[in-house]
Amino acid sequence: MPTPIVLTARGLKKSYHKDRIDVPVLRGVDLEVRQGLVTALVGRSGSGKSTLMHLLATLDRPDEGEVFFRGNRIDNAPRAVRDRYRNHEIGIIFQFYHLLPELSAIENVLAPAMIGQSVWSYFKSRSENRRRAEAMLDRVGLLHRAKHRPSEMSGGEMQRVAIARALMTDPKLLLADEPTGNLDTETGQEILRLLADLKERDNLTILMITHDDEIAASADVCWRMQDGLIHSEPGVEETPAFATHAA
């Protein structure tokens, strides 16, 4: 029985302007992300998959089309709603980790809580936030590095801190943009194993963007992107191969 849909994209179009010429990046993309599954979006660079992710994360607005999160349209929602959506409903991890260099690992993990809460409520629930952040760091196996700055960590460690940060606000959906793209194969595998584990144990929904067919093949659902369009219709596999492959 298929699980409920978390995120839906319908007819997304987006083009960039270069020297007064419209360069279409997305040409009508339809997409569904189902609860509790790892959905892979695979495509070569330039196929528009990153742009699609930005639209899904409301970091950018589509020229045409709609994005629904649990049935509510969010692409044209007011700014405050979209900020709240990014802060609270989803977690994003990037290829280049995007940790704040001035903050320690634990502070980076705490950042979404700090952003989402007012100074007052943050201070009221400070110890709770702290516990949660430590638990998240522990979850990615980096509690012993809590006080370290990003500059003192390796790429794999930074990505794990980024995952802990994305999980801080207990999101319904994790958007991962080439999470292993900047790592060597072995470290990449560790990250993938961590994501698979999160899916298995915490029932986390993950949308992963990658150019690696091998990684894509291990996902529960795989969407293939080319030239701004989704080509292959995905099929929900009976046995989640991602977990077994990654393990």
Next chain:
Amino acid sequence: MYRWLLCFRYLKTRYIALASIISVTLGVATLIVVNSVMSGFSTEMHERLHGLASDVMIECHATGGMPDPDAHLREIERICGPALVGSSVSVSVPSMLGIDFRGQQIGRHVNLIGLDPATYDSVSDFGKYLLHPENQESASFELRESGYAPDRKELAAAGWRHRRDRVSEERRIEKMVAQERKMMAELHRKASGQSEPAEQDDAAASAAKGPSFGPSFSQQLMSGSDGQLVAAVDPMTEQFPGIILGISTCSVRHRDEAGEVKDHYYAQPGDDVRMIFPNAAGETKVINQKFTVVDLYESGMSEYDSTFAFVRLDQLQEFRGMIDPETGVRSVTTIQLKLAEGTDLNVIRDALRDRFPPELYAYNIQTWRDLQGPLLSAVRLETTILNILLFLIIAVAGFGILATFFMIVVEKTRDIGTLKALGASGRGVSSIFMTYGLLLGFVGSGAGLIGGLVFVHYINDIAELLEMFTGQEVFDPTVYYFTEIPTIVHPFTLVWVMCGAVGIAVMASVLPAMRAARMHPVQALRFE
């Protein structure tokens, strides 16, 4: 919350921003120092000016003065009501001071004031600027034995001792000259065989009357023109009417080779001086009167110290003929009023002007501020201009902050994108930079505040140090008459300087903050 955390982190890690705030620090410190010194000067000046002049002064320009001052005072009391707390009458007359200094006559134009020591001190500071410590307590016009200005070695002998020494020296020289003259006459008589002895006498006398021979002849010269009055006085034990001279009327101040400030006195307590002034009669005649210097007056205001001489009111009235022979009522030229603290002087002045309109009376009614108006407003203008200039310096520093902040925003582009991806609002991101500006402003102006206050506290030591290194006198006491640089720190000034500096820092961060807020998250994330 994150904005504070990030601000503090940026503050700790971005030293370039701290460099940009140094100009704010310097501006604030300079503003505080300048304002403290200026207000120190102007307060000191106000105090002195106000101390010297009474609150309200009614001057009569008629030579004879205003008759019946008591009736005037009653009328003034009626007008002022309970605000009037003190009054004093005095006679002020332009006069010439003649000092005999080593046989040379020194003439100075002074304002001779006849005052009543008892009431005069109640309307203005007079006694406290006298040199003799006892005169500071209660001014007296009697020459004192000694003890004038214990800290001035030039005046160590001043008083009766100086007078006796001087007179005995004069008499010794007189005797010597008389002997010499006799001897010369003898010689001449022998040489020329007793021809024209009287003429020879004169020649010998005039030969001896060189300027270098000085003091011995002054007595003769002076007594010659003075008539019986002098003849009645034995300078060894008696004095002429007492006079208190402004210190600059009878002294010069200069610097010797070693850089020490030296005072030279043409006359000091114990010496006799001559005052020449008009009498009060309809047909003005000149009065030539000898006085004995009984003290010197040093207020620190060169204008006062170089133009005033004080004598007793009743004596001056007698000399000038200001006493009505029939009724015995004495006239005065000036009435000085002391009013209760906080009284609006201008209101009182205007009321008095209404009562004594200038169309009918030759009176000039002024408050002490009117008297010193140009000086006070010049100081005020100077302070204002300095403040504007220094604030321009801080404004220039503001542009430095602006440029630095733009750089930091560009440098932090990716972080800004990250924050937005994590759900930070545009306002939140801009407030990071505004708060950063605020904190920098506080740090910069706080450092400036502390630096400025420390500088003000040690300003005299710093001036000394600078003098030591450069050999240049920073604060010249021969010019200012203050021994130290006066400073007053007004908390209100500190507050507005701080607010201004912090405000400029915040304003300079507005544009970069707006740029950060408007930044597109996707482009920011892609920024390399």
